[in-house]
Amino acid sequence: MASTAPRSALSPENLGLLEAVARLGSMAAAARELGMVPSALTYRVRQVEDALDVLLFDRSARRAQLTPAGAELLRSGQYLLDELDAVAQRVKRVATGWEPQLTIATDAVMARSTLFELCEAFYATGAPTRLKIRAETLSGTLEALRGGLADLALGVSADASLPDIQTAPMGQLRFVFAVAPHHPLADIEHSIGDDEIRPHRAVAVADSTQRGNGQSFNILPGQDVLTVPTMQHKLEAQLRGLGCGFLPLPLAQPYISAGHLVVKAVQRPNHVFRVGYAWRRPHSGEAGQAMRWWLERLQHPTTRSALLENHHVG
Template identity: 60%
Template sequence: MQNARDVLTPDSLTMLQVIAEAGSFAAAARRLGLVPSALTYRVRQIEDALDVLLFDRSARQARPTAAGAELLREGARLLGDIDAVAHRVRRVATGWEPQLTIATDGVISPHTMLELVEAFFAMAPPTRLKLRDDIMSGTHEALTSGRADLAIGVSVAGSDVAGLQQALLGELLFIYVMAPHHPLAQAPEPITDAVMLQHRAVAVADSAQRGGMTMGLLGGQDVLTVDTMQAKLQVQLRGLGAGFLPQPMVQPYLDAGHLVTKRVARPERRVRMHYAWGGPGFNAPGRALQWWLAQLQSPTTRTALLENHHRF
């Protein structure tokens, strides 16, 4: 009998993913250019080596068992690790990264990011860009887990991750806002936590896969949670809740009377935002990352990333 190392190859893990995506052995065999019997034999070899059943064959469809689903999850992670190794090897060889992944927090101006992307592509570099949207500690986690090469808008102070470097982007003031027809818009200032507790809060879910942060929420408070800062803004414009938002993001809505801000009894909330790069095994930035780091050295660019939320 073969052991697990013999059967858990990149090809076999990819094959299992194709079966799960296709939904049947016959459909997967067509995609892979194999006869169904050969595909079934290869799967049985893996099952025998692991001593588990990976797919439920009681129906015509191939449904992963609980063990199969776990192997698919871990297999996807292993294949990602292999791709990351190849990515690093190619980067060392050419100087230009094949792909540069940038994680940006929801407080970062999308307009300024796209202006930077335009300027980057104007050089016709060989590097592909991948932009990720993350929230709170998820932006930092994307970098430290290897899913991103550069993180813009990191609010986590410091890190004990070897090789990680960061620099100050700027400071953001978060203010408490709500729609003018929301009950809190008429409440006397400063608004205390006891008063806040009586009204629904709007929160953005931390995108970190492990742990995560919560900000400005009270125990026992009714909470509406959304995935992005833009969704939070839209929810609060409709009067469905109140919450803290970056002052540059909401200022035009305050000026137009679509939102109102209220002083709160708790201390003013200013958050120092950073950008970060590097991590385990990091030696020196490739040419693409060097370009982005050079742009971030500009005070004008850093300010625009935090404040340029509206185009008129």
């Protein structure tokens, strides 16, 4: 068998073959999916193994299982494929001025209706850029930007400061402590202390960060916690009386006005957060036209206010 150079072995095509075998569990199944003769696929896999001088699959089991070396190759290979896609996008942006894709990470406190209104306005321009929206929470919003998974982040801390990332203020967001009318804390008339809150379950939104344990706020030591994936889940859990906690006032206000939530005074500092948006500075030249369009819209106070406040019921 002719030897293949390691760099040649790590082609996107070969990485795709290896991913299919790992996902489907057999060479034969992968060959069917890829429209190949099984012997040809097996030959290609062995070429990669010979080039790297490692065994990528444990063939002693009934299923083709990745060895630790094979698993690492697929993890690193995905990074290589993402980098190739990024290079292609950068080249196209240089040629046309428009990014092939713009990824926007949006924190759970952003108003979805306003976000989609902005998407409608962007598409109405006829721009060739594809939009991708990532739902993030807490530190995961900024991490998506920092890690290259997003180009623009809405709802980050206005105090964030990182190299190669530009931030701008969006506004202030007030949080209120709210419970359902049938929750045990609803009938308390005085300002509620931590010792009174602790016996009752808190509802917390999970931080979407992939690094460490992420952030959590207003959880007392020893307090039971129901962790949910989004702010909308948190709202519904508290409407059902499954727990208590702080909610963004613009999101909670329609339910407060309708009597479905009760705001309680608590012996805590005023919960007002400075919210901002952030984007990655281009390493060379100007930002692409799609990014410039979004940044121009975000310069309008009405747009920033709507992203924080226009939470509609239903």
